[in-house]
Amino acid sequence: MYGYSRYLLFIIIILFSSCITKSKYNYKISAQFHSPEDLRKDIDFVFKNLEKKHPGINWYITPENLNFKIDSLKTVINEPLNTKDFYLKLAPIIASIKCGHTKLLIPSIRKSDQYSIERIGNERILNNYSFIVKNDKLFFKGFKIVDTLIKSGDEILAINNIPTSEIIKNLNSYISADGYNMTYKYSILNRNFSNWYYSIYSEKDSLLLDISNGKEIKNILIRKSDLVAKNYLKNSSETKNQIVNTQTFKYLKYKGLDENNQYLLDYKLLDSNFRIGYLKVKSFSFKHSNFDKFFDETFKEIKASEIKNLILDLRDNGGGNLNDSRKLFSYLTATNFKYLSTVEAKGRFIFSDDNLKSKLSIPFQWIYNQLFINKKEDRYLVKINELNISKPNKNNFKGNLYIITNGLSFSAATLLAANLKGINRGIFVGSEGGGGFNKISAGIIPTLTLPYSGLKLKFGLYKIVPNAQSEYDGRSIIPDIYVEHSLEDDIIKKDPEIETILKLIKN
Numbered sequence: 064m065y066g067y068s069r070y071l072l073f074i075i076i077i078l079f080s081s082c083i084t085k086s087k088y089n090y091k092i093s094a095q096f097h098s099p100e101d102l103r104k105d106i107d108f109v110f111k112n113l114e115k116k117h118p119g120i121n122w123y124i125t126p127e128n129l130n131f132k133i134d135s136l137k138t139v140i141n142e143p144l145n146t147k148d149f150y151l152k153l154a155p156i157i158a159s160i161k162c163g164h165t166k167l168l169i170p171s172i173r174k175s176d177q178y179s180i181e182r183i184g185n186e187r188i189l190n191n192y193s194f195i196v197k198n199d200k201l202f203f204k205g206f207k208i209v210d211t212l213i214k215s216g217d218e219i220l221a222i223n224n225i226p227t228s229e230i231i232k233n234l235n236s237y238i239s240a241d242g243y244n245m246t247y248k249y250s251i252l253n254r255n256f257s258n259w260y261y262s263i264y265s266e267k268d269s270l271l272l273d274i275s276n277g278k279e280i281k282n283i284l285i286r287k288s289d290l291v292a293k294n295y296l297k298n299s300s301e302t303k304n305q306i307v308n309t310q311t312f313k314y315l316k317y318k319g320l321d322e323n324n325q326y327l328l329d330y331k332l333l334d335s336n337f338r339i340g341y342l343k344v345k346s347f348s349f350k351h352s353n354f355d356k357f358f359d360e361t362f363k364e365i366k367a368s369e370i371k372n373l374i375l376d377l378r379d380n381g382g383g384n385l386n387d388s389r390k391l392f393s394y395l396t397a398t399n400f401k402y403l404s405t406v407e408a409k410g411r412f413i414f415s416d417d418n419l420k421s422k423l424s425i426p427f428q429w430i431y432n433q434l435f436i437n438k439k440e441d442r443y444l445v446k447i448n449e450l451n452i453s454k455p456n457k458n459n460f461k462g463n464l465y466i467i468t469n470g471l472s473f474s475a476a477t478l479l480a481a482n483l484k485g486i487n488r489g490i491f492v493g494s495e496g497g498g499g500f501n502k503i504s505a506g507i508i509p510t511l512t513l514p515y516s517g518l519k520l521k522f523g524l525y526k527i528v529p530n531a532q533s534e535y536d537g538r539s540i541i542p543d544i545y546v547e548h549s550l551e552d553d554i555i556k557k558d559p560e561i562e563t564i565l566k567l568i569k570n
Contacts, residue, residue: 088517089172092146105516108514116409116522120162122162129159129160150516158236162239162504162523166521167520168510168521169519189260193205194253197550197553200218203216213274216276216550220273220275221271222264223264224271237259237262237263240497241503244538246495247539250469251470271284319349328344329342330343333374333561337372341374342373344391345376345380354384354391362456372465374564375464376467378467380471381471382476382477383475388479389402389453395488400453401452402450406446407526408445414511463568465491466492468491469494472496473496473498476498477498477503485532492563493545493560495538500532501532501537503523503527504523504526506525507524544563546563
């Protein structure tokens with residue numbers, strides 16, 4: 064009874080300690096200036112946590128180089144800064160660690176409050192367009208508004224008199240990627256250039272764009288007031304393709320839908336004569352997913368229809384559940400296998416953030432650490448199923464395999480591709496993946512709040528090593544056949560990877 068009372072008292076204390084009003088929170092991260100002393104304390108907080116708990120903080124940067132960057136930052140902070148300005152100084156150092164799972168985030172404004180800034184996407188000028196980043200150049204891809212002065216494929220030479228090559232280089236310095244990989248950074252910008260631009264550069268009521276159509280250069284001033292919702296194109300290149308009606312999706316929601324209302328998990332027959340199947344796996348984690356059901360249905364169909372050539376599309380797969388990644392591998396090999404070589408941590412750690420849910424998880428974190436992390440001499444070895452010997456699925460595919468990757472093939476998708484590459488299973492087509500081949504830091508990924516600025520720090524606690532290694536440390540999966548997209552390919556949404564594979568099979 065006494066123990067129960069103590070636990071109840073603990074909960075009550077947490078509730079009171081967690082009560083911070085929205086107004087104070089929003090003021091802290093949007094308008095408040097933090098003293099140099101407090102900001103230096105935040106810097107110490109970040110790097111003490113990373114040095115103690117990150118499994119690979121010095122994989123790609125020496126301690127001397129990192130310490131020099133930290134000391135230099137402390138030196139230049141000699142006046143108060145708001146949270147965003149502090150982010151602009153600290154984030155590039157976090158990115159220089161070269162770990163895609165280690166990120167510094169600006170917290171979001173909490174809405175319905177006097178300090179709330181509710182931003183509708185169309186209020187930001189660049190959000191009305193989509194872009195293509197190619198070879199440090201920026202091009203228009205599509206439009207959400209009628210704009211007779213700009214066409215798809217036009218190059219943006221400068222924004223507010225800043226050359227776009229300089230802007231792209233600057234944005235890349237804030238994006239964390241595994242090792243020396245660059246395809247991930249460019250893929251991130253291709254997916255959401257406007258958000259990254261506004262996270263670094265000030266938002267203004269107008270933008271001056273220097274635009275080239277290949278024949279002439281135009282200077283175009285775009286104002287927010289000119290972007291009226293009624294001008295939206297109903298059938299623009301950005302219109303989402305509705306592939307399923309609501310009633311159908313009710314029974315197929317375990318396949319998920321992406322931003323274009325296309326299934327995240329999909330299988331179809333591409334060519335009946337050559338027995339070519341196409342399997343798309345765009346994620347290993349999403350709401351309502353059922354990977355067991357999908358893989359079981361798909362590979363039964365592959366077997367029944369006597370598919371000889373299977374295309375596995377891992378493009379834009381940012382990872383997710385490691386176990387589901389391993390399950391897919393079991394359908395693609397015919398022999399017993401070990402999926403991971405080692406999973407290791409720097410210790411047993413317990414994290415809590417400034418919210419009740421996080422603090423209530425503390426007892427469960429302690430239990431997990433005791434059950435699944437074993438200390439062996441100076442090493443902390445994590446026990447997970449993927450370290451055990453597994454059997455191939457009875458419906459495993461034995462035909463010709465072709466794997467497509469791109470810069471957004473990351474984390475658990477990279478581990479799958481690395482293991483396939485390690486047993487020479489399949490031909491890889493496309494561009495270099497986004498995740499590290501030889502190792503990643505992932506597993507449990509806590510989020511810590513910096514005490515004074517309110518910035519958020521995320522990083523993985525486990526060093527995860529696939530049961531395969533590459534001679535190119537700090538790189539991802541290098542394709543056997545590299546496929547480069549032309550500007551026109553991206554604008555009209557052509558698929559040169561699929562075309563390359565089909566030609567390869569048929570010839």
